[in-house]
Amino acid sequence: MSVDLNWLTIHAAHELLAKKKISSVELTQACLDNIQKVDGKVKAIVTGTLDTALKQARQADEVIVRGAATPLTGIPALMKDVLCTKGIRTTASSKMLENFVPPYDAAVIEKLNASGMVLVGKANLDEFAMGSSTENSAFFTTHNPYDLERVPGGSSGGSAAGVAAGEAIFSLGSDTGGSIRQPAGFCNVVGFKPTYGRVSRYGLIAFASSLDQIGPFTRDVMDCALVMNVIAGHDKRDATSVPEPVPDYTVNLNGNIKGMKIGIPKEYFVEGMQPEVDTAIKQAIRQLEALGAKVDWGVSLPSTRLALAVYYIIAPSEASANLARYDGSKYGSAYLNTDSMWEGMEKTKQFGFGPEVKRRIMLGTYALSSGYYDAYYLKAQKVRTLIRREFDAAFEKYDALVTPTSPTVPFKIGEKANNPLAMYLSDVCTLPINIAGIPGISIPAGFSNGLPIGIQIIGKPFAEETIFRIGHAYEQITDWHTRRPKL
Amino acid sequence: MKLSREEVIHIAALARLGMTEAEIEKAREQLSNILENFEVLKDVDTANVPPTAQSINLVNVLRDDVPQPSLPPEAVLANAPDREGDLFKLRAVLE
Numbered sequence: 001m002s003v004d005l006n007w008l009t010i011h012a013a014h015e016l017l018a019k020k021k022i023s024s025v026e027l028t029q030a031c032l033d034n035i036q037k038v039d040g041k042v043k044a045i046v047t048g049t050l051d052t053a054l055k056q057a058r059q060a061d062e063v064i065v066r067g068a069a070t071p072l073t074g075i076p077a078l079m080k081d082v083l084c085t086k087g088i089r090t091t092a093s094s095k096m097l098e099n100f101v102p103p104y105d106a107a108v109i110e111k112l113n114a115s116g117m118v119l120v121g122k123a124n125l126d127e128f129a130m131g132s133s134t135e136n137s138a139f140f141t142t143h144n145p146y147d148l149e150r151v152p153g154g155s156s157g158g159s160a161a162g163v164a165a166g167e168a169i170f171s172l173g174s175d176t177g178g179s180i181r182q183p184a185g186f187c188n189v190v191g192f193k194p195t196y197g198r199v200s201r202y203g204l205i206a207f208a209s210s211l212d213q214i215g216p217f218t219r220d221v222m223d224c225a226l227v228m229n230v231i232a233g234h235d236k237r238d239a240t241s242v243p244e245p246v247p248d249y250t251v252n253l254n255g256n257i258k259g260m261k262i263g264i265p266k267e268y269f270v271e272g273m274q275p276e277v278d279t280a281i282k283q284a285i286r287q288l289e290a291l292g293a294k295v296d297w298g299v300s301l302p303s304t305r306l307a308l309a310v311y312y313i314i315a316p317s318e319a320s321a322n323l324a325r326y327d328g329s330k331y332g333s334a335y336l337n338t339d340s341m342w343e344g345m346e347k348t349k350q351f352g353f354g355p356e357v358k359r360r361i362m363l364g365t366y367a368l369s370s371g372y373y374d375a376y377y378l379k380a381q382k383v384r385t386l387i388r389r390e391f392d393a394a395f396e397k398y399d400a401l402v403t404p405t406s407p408t409v410p411f412k413i414g415e416k417a418n419n420p421l422a423m424y425l426s427d428v429c430t431l432p433i434n435i436a437g438i439p440g441i442s443i444p445a446g447f448s449n450g451l452p453i454g455i456q457i458i459g460k461p462f463a464e465e466t467i468f469r470i471g472h473a474y475e476q477i478t479d480w481h482t483r484r485p486k487l
Numbered sequence: 488m489k490l491s492r493e494e495v496i497h498i499a500a501l502a503r504l505g506m507t508e509a510e511i512e513k514a515r516e517q518l519s520n521i522l523e524n525f526e527v528l529k530d531v532d533t534a535n536v537p538p539t540a541q542s543i544n545l546v547n548v549l550r551d552d553v554p555q556p557s558l559p560p561e562a563v564l565a566n567a568p569d570r571e572g573d574l575f576k577l578r579a580v581l582e
Contacts, residue, residue, distance in 0.1 A: 103562035141529060212542040239548040295489030308527045320502060327503070329577055332512065341504065341578040350505030362495075362514055363521060365502040379528050383540030386531070388539060420517060421524065433553045436540020461543075 005030035006166045007484065010223040011147055013169060014071045024064065024074025027169075028057035028118050028402030030075040036121065038487045041344065044152075044162035045121040046081045047089050057116040063116055064407075069290035071226045073116030078162040078171035081122040084130055084203040084212070085109055088119075092205045093137035095129045096332045096352035098439060106203025108214055108231045115230045120168050124160030125353045128323065129179055129207045131155050132426040135417055136356040141242060144186060144328070146452055146484035148409040153426075156217070160187040164218045165487060170227055171217045176207050177311050178406075178430025181442035185405030185454020188444045188483060190218045190471070193430075194228065195461045196437035197242035200235030208458050209240070209282040210316035211311075211434040220481050221443065221472040230466065237486050242464055252465050253472040258292030260470065261398045266297075267304035268429050270402035280446035280453045281404045284474065288402070289391050291473055296398065302388045307381050307432040313367050313380035314435070319357075320364030326352060361419065362400045388436045395460045403429050405454035429456060439464050443471045444480035452480075489519040 005013070005027045017021045032050060039045055053076065061073030067388040079085065082092050084102035086109075091097045104115065126136035134142040136156030142157040144150040144166040156173025160183035163171050169386045172182040175193035184191020192215045199214045205210065216227035229250065234243040264285060269278060328334030328348035335347035353361070394401060406426055414424045433440040438461055444456035452478035455474075459467040476479055495514050504516070525559045560573045569576040 044558075087560035100566055103565060105560050196541070197545070219580065236550060239541065242543055242545065300536075306527060306531060309527050313525060314522065319573055324503075325521065328568055332568075336569060341580055344578065345503045349503060350507075351506075358510070359514070359517060360504075361502050361504055362498055362518060366498050366518065366522075368500065369501060373528075376488035376525065377531065378538055378581060379531075382533035382536045383528055383531055384539040386533070386543060387538050433543075 004166070006034045006169070008169060009219045010071060010075050010169055010226050013075055015072050018069050024057040024060040024118060025054065028053050028075060028076045030118065031120050031168055038165050039167060040425050041143060041148055041487065042122055042145055042161050042163060042165045043140050045078065045301060046093060046124045046139060047090060047122040049119050049121050052088065053118050053120045060118060064367065070115050072112065072230055074118060075170065076118045076120045076168045077122050078123040078159055079109065079119060080156050080169040080171070080173045082125060082174055083109055083172060083206040084180060084205070085119070085122065088122065090122065090127045090205070093125045094353065094357070095138045096326050098333065099368065100331055102203070107200035107235050109203065111230050123156070123162055123171060125158055126132065127153035127357050127440055128205065128319070129155040129174055129176060130238065130319070130360055132178070132182060132423050133416070134158065135289055135413065136255055136354055138354050141413055143387050144410045145190065146450060147410065149269070149323070151408070151449070153186035153410065157178040157183045158243065158359055159217050160184050160189055161190065163187070163189045163219065163393065164485060166484070170223055173212060173217055174204060174212055174214050176211045176315060177434050178427035180217065181430045181454070182393040182406050182427055183454060184217055184442040184451060186410040188452035188480065190221055190224050190441065190442045190443055190481065192216055192224050192228070193439060194232065194464060195439045197240055198439070198462065198464070199231050200233070200238040200241045202237040206322040208315040209322060211315060216223065220475055221468050222253055222424055224441070225253060225468050231329045241376055246463060249267055249465060249468055252469050255473045255476045257470055257473045260293045260400070262288060262293045262470070263299035263394055263398035264295060264296045264297045264403045265299045265301045265304065265394070265401055267301055267402060268409050268430055272425070273407040274405065274409060275296070276448035276450070278409060279403050280448065281455055284445040284455045285402055287477060288470065290389065292478065293470070299394060299398070299401065303383065303387045303390050305386060307435055308424060308428055310380045310383050310387065310435055312363070313376050313430040314384065316364035317377050318364065319369045320361045320368065322439060323357065323361055326484055333441060347474060352432045356420070366399065367443040376466055384435050387432055391436045400470055401458040403456045403458065405429060405456040409448050409451035409453060433458055437461065439467060441467050441471055443474060444483070446480055490515050
C-alpha cells in the first residue's frame with residue numbers, strides 16, 4: 001500500500017480491512033513504527049503496549065477473515081491513562097499511581113475490546129486530569145505536534161497529540177472542564193464531550209464526579225460517531241449513567257443543515273481572546289450560514305462570566321473528596337516509614353501528589369469546610385442552576401450554540417506554569433458546558449501561523465446527533481481536519 | 488483577604504496533606520488569589536434558586552441486592568502497599 005496507513009480515518013481503514021486490502025497487523029505496525037519515529041519528540045505515551053497491540057491485531061485479523069468485522073475491529077487506539085486497563089499499568093500521570101496495575105477494565109475498555117480495538121498505549125495527561133497543558137504530568141510534558149515548543153492542551157493532551165501525530169487512529173480522553181475539547185482544538189483533531197450520563201464512567205479514575213465524562217478524539221466527525229456508537233449507553237455499575245436509548249450516530253450525517261437554528265453567545269468572545277481566533281471562528285460561522293443554517297449572532301448568556309468561579313469551587317471540592325482515597329492503605333504509593341498512621345497518610349499525599357493536585361485538594365477542602373460551605377460550595381451549586389437555566393432557555397430557540405473552543409492558539413510550554421489563574425482561563429469557553437452537563441464538540445476550524453484553532457458546537461442534553469450533523473456538514477466544505485503536522 | 492498561616496495549616500490537616508513550610512507560604516499566596524476571584528459570586532441573587540448537585544434527572548438509582556462474583560483476594564491485594572495473608576496491613580488508628 002502506498003498510503004500512510006497510520007493517517008487513515010476509522011471509516012477508511014475499516015473499508016480497507018473489510019475488503020482485506022490491508023490487515024490489522026499491517027495497520028497496527030504502521031502506528032507502532034510511527035510511534036517509534038515521532039513519540040520521542042511528541043511524548044504522548046506514558047506506557048506503550050506493543051505486545052498487547054500485536055496480539056489484539058492478530059485476533060482482529062481472525063475476526064476480519066471470518067467476515068465479522070465491525071467498524072472498530074482492528075483499529076489502533078490510545079487510551080488516556082485514567083482509564084483502567086486490566087493488567088496494564090494505569091498511572092493518572094501521578095507518582096501516586098506510578099506502579100498501579102488495575103485488576104479490571106473500565107466499562108469503555110470492555111466495550112472497545114469487545115468490538116476489536118487494538119490498544120497501542122496509555123496516553124499522558126495532567127496529573128489526575130487537573131490542568132490544561134499536560135505540564136502537570138508527574139512524568140513529562142507532551143508536546144504539540146504542530147509546534148514542539150508549545151503545549152498540546154490538556155488535560156487529555158497525550159490522547160489529542162497522539163492522534164494528531166499519527167500514532168493511533170483514535171483515542172479516548174476524559175473531560176471535566178474542557179479536557180477533551182481544548183486539546184482537540186490545540187491539536188487540530190475532533191474532540192467530543194458527551195452529555196453527562198451518556199457514557200459509563202465505571203473504571204475511570206475520578207476527578208470531579210458531577211462533571212467528568214469520557215469521550216473520543218478522532219480525525220473527523222464520522223469517526224467520532226463510530227466510536228460513540230460503541231462506548232455510549234447505560235451501565236448499571238455507574239449509577240449516573242442514563243438509561244436512554246443510543247441511536248446510530250452516523251445515520252444523520254448527511255451534510256444538510258438547511259434551516260437549523262444556530263445561536264452565537266457573545267459572552268464567549270471574551271476579553272483577551274486572540275484576534276486571529278476571533279476571525280477564524282466568525283469565518284467558520286459564516287460558512288455554516290452559507291450552508292443554510294439560520295444564525296443568530298446576538299445571543300446572550302449573561303451568567304457565563306460566573307462559570308469560572310463556579311467551576312473552580314465545584315471541581316476542586318469534588319476532587320478533594322475523590323482523592324481522599326489515596327491514603328496508602330489499599331493501593332498506590334505509600335509512605336510506611338513513620339511512627340503513626342496519620343503521619344504516614346500525610347506523607348503519602350505529600351510525596352505522591354504534585355503541586356496542582358495539592359492546590360485543588362486544599363481549595364476544595366477549604367470550600368467544603370465548616371463555616372465556608374454555604375458561602376462557596378452551596379453558592380456555586382445555586383449559580384450552577386442559573387447557568388443551566390440559561391442554556392435551557394437558549395435551546396428552546398436554537399438547535400445548537402457555536403463558540404470558540406479556547407480563546408487562544410496553543411501557548412508555549414512554561415508560559416503559564418507559574419500562574420494558575422491564567423491557566424484556568426484557557427478553559428473559559430469549555431467549562432460552562434460541563435457545569436450544565438450538555439454535549440460539546442471541538443472541530444478543526446483553521447490555523448494562525450501554523451497553530452490550530454478549534455470551533456466548539458454545543459447541543460441540548462442527549463442531542464449529540466444534532467451537533468455531529470453540523471460538524472460533519474462543516475467538514476464537507478473545509479479541509480482543516482485533513483491537515484497534518486510536519487514531524 | 489489573605490489566608491493566615493494557621494488557616495492553611497488547618498485546611499491541610501483536614502485534608503491529611505503533609506506540607507513543608509515553603510508549601511504553606513506558597514499556598515497562602517495562591518489560594519488567597521484564587522479565592523479573591525470567587526468574590527464575583529457574592530453579588531449574585533440566588534435567594535429562591537435551588538442548588539444543582541448534578542445535571543441529569545436521575546434520583547435514587549436503586550437495584551436489588553443480589554450477590555455477585557467479586558474479584559479474587561489475590562487480585563484485590565495485588566496492589567497493597569503492605570499485607571498480612573489475605574489482609575491489608577495498616578498501623579493502629581487508635582494509639
